[in-house]
Amino acid sequence: MPSHRNQVFLYILVIVVAVWTVAPIYWALNLSLQFEKTIFATPTNLVPPAPTDYWYRLILGIPTREQIIMSGGSVGSMTAEHVGRGLKNSLFVALPTSLVAVAISVVSGYVFGRLKFKFKKGFMFMLLASQTLPPVAIILPYFVMFLGLGLVGTLHGLMIVYLSSIVPLVTWILSGFFAGLPLDVERAARLDGCGRLGVLFRVVLPMAAPGIIAGWVFAFLTAYNEFMYSWVLTAGTSAETLSPALTGLFFQDTTVPEMSAAVVLSLLPVIAFAIVLQRYIIELRIVDPVTTIVD
Amino acid sequence: MKDQTFAMLLVVPLLALTLVLTIYPLLFSMWLSFQEQVWYPELQYTFAGLTQFSRALMDPLFRKGTIVTLRFTAETVALSVLIGMGIALVLNQAFKGRGILRALILLPWATSEFATGILWSYIFKGSTVGLLNAILYVMGIIQKPITWITPGFALETASIAFAWHMAPLAAIFLLAGLQFIPTELYRQARMDGADVFRRFWHITLPGLRHSLLIITVLLTAYAAKTIDIIIVMTGGGPGFESSTLTNLVYLRTFKELNFAQGAALSWYVIALVLVLTISVFWLITKSRRRG
Numbered sequence: 001m002p003s004h005r006n007q008v009f010l011y012i013l014v015i016v017v018a019v020w021t022v023a024p025i026y027w028a029l030n031l032s033l034q035f036e037k038t039i040f041a042t043p044t045n046l047v048p049p050a051p052t053d054y055w056y057r058l059i060l061g062i063p064t065r066e067q068i069i070m071s072g073g074s075v076g077s078m079t080a081e082h083v084g085r086g087l088k089n090s091l092f093v094a095l096p097t098s099l100v101a102v103a104i105s106v107v108s109g110y111v112f113g114r115l116k117f118k119f120k121k122g123f124m125f126m127l128l129a130s131q132t133l134p135p136v137a138i139i140l141p142y143f144v145m146f147l148g149l150g151l152v153g154t155l156h157g158l159m160i161v162y163l164s165s166i167v168p169l170v171t172w173i174l175s176g177f178f179a180g181l182p183l184d185v186e187r188a189a190r191l192d193g194c195g196r197l198g199v200l201f202r203v204v205l206p207m208a209a210p211g212i213i214a215g216w217v218f219a220f221l222t223a224y225n226e227f228m229y230s231w232v233l234t235a236g237t238s239a240e241t242l243s244p245a246l247t248g249l250f251f252q253d254t255t256v257p258e259m260s261a262a263v264v265l266s267l268l269p270v271i272a273f274a275i276v277l278q279r280y281i282i283e284l285r286i287v288d289p290v291t292t293i294v295d
Numbered sequence: 296m297k298d299q300t301f302a303m304l305l306v307v308p309l310l311a312l313t314l315v316l317t318i319y320p321l322l323f324s325m326w327l328s329f330q331e332q333v334w335y336p337e338l339q340y341t342f343a344g345l346t347q348f349s350r351a352l353m354d355p356l357f358r359k360g361t362i363v364t365l366r367f368t369a370e371t372v373a374l375s376v377l378i379g380m381g382i383a384l385v386l387n388q389a390f391k392g393r394g395i396l397r398a399l400i401l402l403p404w405a406t407s408e409f410a411t412g413i414l415w416s417y418i419f420k421g422s423t424v425g426l427l428n429a430i431l432y433v434m435g436i437i438q439k440p441i442t443w444i445t446p447g448f449a450l451e452t453a454s455i456a457f458a459w460h461m462a463p464l465a466a467i468f469l470l471a472g473l474q475f476i477p478t479e480l481y482r483q484a485r486m487d488g489a490d491v492f493r494r495f496w497h498i499t500l501p502g503l504r505h506s507l508l509i510i511t512v513l514l515t516a517y518a519a520k521t522i523d524i525i526i527v528m529t530g531g532g533p534g535f536e537s538s539t540l541t542n543l544v545y546l547r548t549f550k551e552l553n554f555a556q557g558a559a560l561s562w563y564v565i566a567l568v569l570v571l572t573i574s575v576f577w578l579i580t581k582s583r584r585r586g
Contacts (some may be wrong), residue, residue, distance in 0.1 A: 027414070045431050108306055118299060256424060
């Protein structure tokens with residue numbers, strides 16, 4: 001058994017996977033740490049020859065002394081205003097939305113995952129069907145409806161739209177998770193005289209904690225990363241979130257290094273989130289919505 | 296309390312919310328699609344029957360968009376599943392640094408679609424600012440940068456970017472599936488002298504059948520309804536070579552402000568996504584009953 005050769009082969013594959021995964025992010029990072037002069041050299045530098053934090057400082061509004069002197073005191077860029085505000089708005093929408101979505105979905109996910117009742121298949125199918133609606137196809141009615149309600153260009157409006165699409169999805173994820181938990185403990189607690197809600201909160205929820213965190217991560221990322229609704233409902237307003245802000249800058253031919261720095265900055269929260277909570281994200285594998293419906 | 300009552304008590308509010316926020320827009324869109332839109336002297340709608348729907352059918356861009364959508368869906372699903380399978384098979388091995396790689400592969404999935412689009416447009420840039428050209432140049436394979444956003448390849452750049460974003464999801468599902476395959480089977484097969492390819496073909500693939508079908512359904516729905524990546528990377532161009540149906544809806548509704556036509560087109564998109572998703576879903580149910 002040539003196990004040494006196998007080992008080498010395995011590590012080559014590991015490197016291939018790692019490179020494929022990281023290359024696009026690395027490239028933006030590389031571009032964001034250079035000035036245009038070195039970027040537009042032929043060939044482009046694959047590593048920054050003299051890494052600079054200029055673009056990050058510019059966007060975050062932390063100018064260096066030289067920048068202040070060179071610009072006569074007024075430092076700032078369009079990118080800075082948009083990305084700063086977008087980042088703040090996105091977090092302001094994504095955090096409460098994901099928490100509320102999980103709170104609702106824990107209950108409905110429990111019901112779908114654990115209880116037997118009439119029309120269950122039908123309801124679950126409706127939840128799935130609502131996920132196949134392309135945002136671009138239903139955004140116009142939302143826009144008209146929100147215009148009448150004064151919700152266009154507000155963070156509340158965006159939260160409502162997000163809840164309506166995220167709750168079914170997280171319900172679905174959590175129902176798969178609840179269905180996989182052992183029934184015995186729950187039954188025992190019921191026999192000991194614990195009420196329905198008591199069982200849910202004292203027995204089932206603690207057992208389901210990893211799955212609930214996974215659902216929350218999923219909800220947060222979905223809200224933070226959403227594009228179409230925020231593009232139509234908030235672009236150009238004070239409630240503009242990160243996606244319309246970045247996309248707008250991208251279309252306006254912002255310089256390559258400045259745009260790259262903006263994208264890398266926008267990725268920091270999700271990268272931190274994904275790495276810190278990665279062991280919970282792996283729990284998402286328990287999601288097997290189709291089985292829950294088919295069985 | 297009976298299960299039925301308890302369930303209804305908890306589920307009805309959720310359903311009410313979903314209904315109001317989903318059914319209302321749908322009804323509005325349905326109404327809109329049966330109207331003729333007049334801009335002058337003021338914005339007015341008159342009932343026009345199925346005019347908008349037949350107009351969409353006659354539109355050459357509609358036919359093009361349908362084909363582009365199907366092509367994009369097929370390409371991204373195939374690529375995502377292949378790459379996801381590769382990642383899952385590697386992660387299923389024991390090696391040093393497995394935990395790090397497992398965290399790493401989640402990054403593309405956590406990256407939003409539009410950010411994925413921006414990242415990959417810097418890879419496919421038509422000068423050596425693009426990573427692909429830069430690498431090919433440094434390796435001495437090309438002397439002049441290649442333009443990737445061409446009529447023949449623009450859609451594929453978007454498909455590859457979307458597959459980068461989606462492959463981790465496939466990998467997570469497949470990795471879970473792999474862990475359910477009894478190692479005993481592999482040991483037995485090895486004793487019978489089956490090489491690595493035969494083991495993959497006769498043990499791994501059948502064992503993953505269910506996971507593969509689930510991930511295919513999800514990816515099909517995601518790919519068929521997406522628009523972010525197309526808008527960011529190609530804008531549907533050059534010309535309309537990479538204009539998916541969703542992009543056509545966007546164009547008609549928000550660029551040309553032809554709301555009625557946009558609404559009618561939306562229904563074709565919804566129908567297409569549903570038909571695609573349900574047919575794959577149906578395949579799963581059928582294969583499960585048989586298996």
